[in-house]
Amino acid sequence: MPVTRDAVMAELNRLSLPNGETLVSKDMIRAVTIDGDRVSFVIEAPTPEDARAMEPLRAAAQQLVEAINGVTAASVLLTAHGPAPKAPEPPSLKVGRHPTPQEGPAQIAGVDRILAVGSGKGGVGKSTVSSNLAVALAKQGRKVGLLDADIYGPSQPRMMGVNKRPASPDGKTIIPLQAHGVTMMSIGLMLDPAKAVVWRGPMLMGALQQMLGQVEWGKLDVLIVDLPPGTGDVQLTLCQKSDLTGAIVVSTPQDVALLDARKALDMFDTLNTPVLGLIENMSHYICPECGNEAHIFGNGGVAAEAEKIDVPFLGALPLHLDVRVAGDGGTPVAAGDGPLAEAYAGLAKRLVDGGMA
Numbered sequence: 001m002p003v004t005r006d007a008v009m010a011e012l013n014r015l016s017l018p019n020g021e022t023l024v025s026k027d028m029i030r031a032v033t034i035d036g037d038r039v040s041f042v043i044e045a046p047t048p049e050d051a052r053a054m055e056p057l058r059a060a061a062q063q064l065v066e067a068i069n070g071v072t073a074a075s076v077l078l079t080a081h082g083p084a085p086k087a088p089e090p091p092s093l094k095v096g097r098h099p100t101p102q103e104g105p106a107q108i109a110g111v112d113r114i115l116a117v118g119s120g121k122g123g124v125g126k127s128t129v130s131s132n133l134a135v136a137l138a139k140q141g142r143k144v145g146l147l148d149a150d151i152y153g154p155s156q157p158r159m160m161g162v163n164k165r166p167a168s169p170d171g172k173t174i175i176p177l178q179a180h181g182v183t184m185m186s187i188g189l190m191l192d193p194a195k196a197v198v199w200r201g202p203m204l205m206g207a208l209q210q211m212l213g214q215v216e217w218g219k220l221d222v223l224i225v226d227l228p229p230g231t232g233d234v235q236l237t238l239c240q241k242s243d244l245t246g247a248i249v250v251s252t253p254q255d256v257a258l259l260d261a262r263k264a265l266d267m268f269d270t271l272n273t274p275v276l277g278l279i280e281n282m283s284h285y286i287c288p289e290c291g292n293e294a295h296i297f298g299n300g301g302v303a304a305e306a307e308k309i310d311v312p313f314l315g316a317l318p319l320h321l322d323v324r325v326a327g328d329g330g331t332p333v334a335a336g337d338g339p340l341a342e343a344y345a346g347l348a349k350r351l352v353d354g355g356m357a
Helices: 005-012 048-053 055-066 126-139 201-213 233-241 255-270 301-309 321-329 339-353
Strands: 029-035 038-045 073-080 111-118 144-148 177-179 182-186 220-226 246-251 275-280 313-316
Touching: 005 029, 005 055, 029 321, 038 048, 038 055, 038 321, 048 073, 055 073, 073 321, 111 126, 111 233, 126 144, 126 182, 126 220, 126 321, 126 339, 201 233, 246 255, 246 301, 255 275, 255 301, 275 301, 275 339, 301 313, 313 339
Parallel strands: 038 073, 111 220, 111 246, 144 182, 144 220, 246 275, 275 313
Antiparallel strands: 029 038, 177 182
């Protein structure tokens, strides 16, 4: 007998909250997805503080659902609807300056490989791919760093669930933060998140230079750099001033996205940066109600482009609500289990097996 949503909700309705209500009566269950004998859903708490206190309830909910006849595995994510706590005051280190003179590309002490994740345009899920790929690589035993180089629109603090200011004990070096097994750093952790970054190109270049050279990254197998969209100052600085192993280009399959992805590919070629592969994001959508597979943005365009220019096609990633919910909640979906996590695990494995990470 197939597993139904009603059966899942009935079991979850048995879990009582301290006030006597249930997860179901409080409308805290989101994104229930049933894929054969696997069930996934999200518990959305009112605030981050409530979410932290509800981990035992999350584990109990997973255990209850896995006990349903016909269910072999359940994936339960815990997120929060409310705002994150206010961050403390920033360190005394000033971030954002004109770049310092530098003779050629510089290596980062202790970092074996630097992979840039880029795209020709915004909105293709490049930052989502970067955070999930970093977590997936860490789960496979790699020592991974994640640098959010999108100076104007940093999103990795939210996606990785980090809001603490990095320490700077001497006003020069920056101590990065840890999240989900990944060492991470973002300009968004150093500045007021409510304020716009109003900088010209030289300030962007100087800030990137600081985050590459002044952060104590430690020993890393790979540092993933989440680039801003386009082909501007940050991309030029990274390719010309760092010992970059190569670039990965993310695009959706639609023609408009591919037009801009080709510009990113041409930029990396102009800057003599090897393109290690292409990723097709939002490749398909599977309806959680009927199971129908839809190709909202088209299908196969990135794979065809990779074959055309003779670079590896690293994989196709689905469009799914859980990916968005997990990113907004600060726990990338790759940190959990299930088909979505497995998609990123497969991508990470291809990079490791290919000697790229």
